[in-house]
Amino acid sequence: MTATPRTDALMRRGAEFLGSRHAILCGAMSWVSERNLVSAISNAGGFGVIACGAMTPALLDAEIAATRALTEKPFGVNLITMHPDLFALIATCATHKVSHVVLAGGIPPKGSVEALKEAGAKVICFAPTLALGKKLLRSGADALVIEGMEAGGHIGPVSTSVLAQEILPELAGDNLVFVAGGIGRGEAIAGYLEMGACGVQLGTRFACASESIAHPNFKKAFFRASARDAVASVQVDPRLPVIPVRALRNKGTEAFTAKQLEVARALDEEGIAMGEAQLQIEHYWAGALRRAVIDGDVEGGSLMAGQSVGMVNEEEPVTDIISALLSQSEAALVRR
Template sequence: MGGQLKNGADCLDKAWKRGCEFLGVDYAILGGAMSWVSERNLVAAISNAGGFGVIACGAMTPELLEAEIKGTQALTDKPFGVNLITMHPDLDRLVDVCLSLNVGHVVLAGGIPAKETIEKIRESTARVICFTPTLALGKKLVRSGADALVIEGMEAGGHIGPVSTSVLAQEVLPHITEVPIFVAGGIGRGEAIGSYLRMGASGCQLGTRFVCSFESIAHPDFKKAFIRANARDAVTTVQVDPMFPVIPVRALDNAGGQKFIETQHRVIAKYKAGEVDLETARLEIEHYWAGALRRAVIEGDVEYGSVMAGQSVGMVKKEQSIDEIMQELVAQARAYFAEHGD
């Protein structure tokens, strides 16, 4: 049995060697960038445990991001990355902050990054990681200079695309081999990591699994909601009328979600009655969730806040240390390879 497990460890080391070398880590497991959750404490803990923590910049100003990067550097000497939203109005300044503080990896998310942005980062010593929801865009991003890609399926928490992780992996992994690819969305156990590595991935990204760690600053009630939830409780935002598009977000079903449906019906009725114009109605619907994620994560309003969670939330059973979670994932991945080989 000991020899079999050692063989599993050797196979795992071989399978994610490319990802580990690219990130500069022991384990090619990235922490998903979750706004209000992926801050210095969680990011540093993931990196210190052998993985790759990623700061969620979100709507931070350049000054706040600078403080967050410095705070993370004070807690770890291990590599970590910064996730930037490409639609941020101060994107160029945020990139400058990352480069000036010698961040090794910049993750560009939330839209298609400009080739100029990719080139600017690559002219430094930093590496660029981009998200792609399709094979065609992935190929384009590689041609534009992306050093690595993340493919994230709809099982993930937060803002999602329409395609499942398993389908994306089959579509993309056999056809893009020039750069490392990390798979994300609905991953909660090491066996899943092992299966995607065998398909050609260089590593995986997990978010939901790390929320209920001791190191996470998420409110105790936010964590309790995760621990109580099943996979089917993590649902996507309901859109009432295609004239009033709603950005799809996966979160735990709660009173806030039900009220959002009621709000859409009320606002649409006002528009149809001629009481408001189309743009005003759309903005009212769009602004419903403003601040709702912070209310849930920081203040603990899990009834009306936005409790963003992936479908892997059903595998979150208790609060644990990041190190314990990481060792569980690695042990499961090793056992998978011990059974299935490389």
């Protein structure tokens, strides 16, 4: 790998925090960020993160053990805060002495950050606003990820560039802040590092790596797609706590609209709680994503992708992806 001293210097804080050679996190993608891709990213000098998603504690236990058999490098686990077995999953991470845990999908419930820190794990949280970022840091988060709406999967309403301008000048001087959402090339990485970010997170760029177990049909859909094909889902009922999801437009996108109507009717007719409604939506996404990633159903499944999908044109080894990103970042910094 070509030497990248300027990029390495700007990433040093993040790399030391993660225990990796480079401060490049892989975004946790359900069904994609599993043992093979996670270990490959960590072995290549990045920081792989297992996507727990809807896993049971037993499944997560097996996945962590299998990942550790493939790499001696550090890796993390992403836990969804609304998971009904969150504290059991935290206990599983503690049993395996997982070094870093990413809490995603909402504000961490009371006691979760404390439980992770008691187990010796570093805690990374998502901060969609400056105010929430400050609150999370006060509550014990060791680092933040600010992710813009260009990202794939569940997204917020604000772009990465705006979040970076709002949050990095305020927090990055004294805290560890990673930037995510829409990053597909190293020039963008260089820009965020110069603004004060300690590192970056990418998901879509790694989804079609050679080491990714995603179905060939899933990967081909990415190769054919442009940025404008990755669209955000719409909320059909204001009562439903539906977080928008960015994915490639297909029949599955239309099916999600129908699923929302079905859940809304259940709220009216069966009196189910809002929490149950949210879980039904999340289970829908888990199943739809599996159909696309594992079964190759690119019409009816969910093709979660960020707008950087237009920069994913071929299957490449993780080492080549990371090397290209670092070389592009270094060249940009040299030109400056």
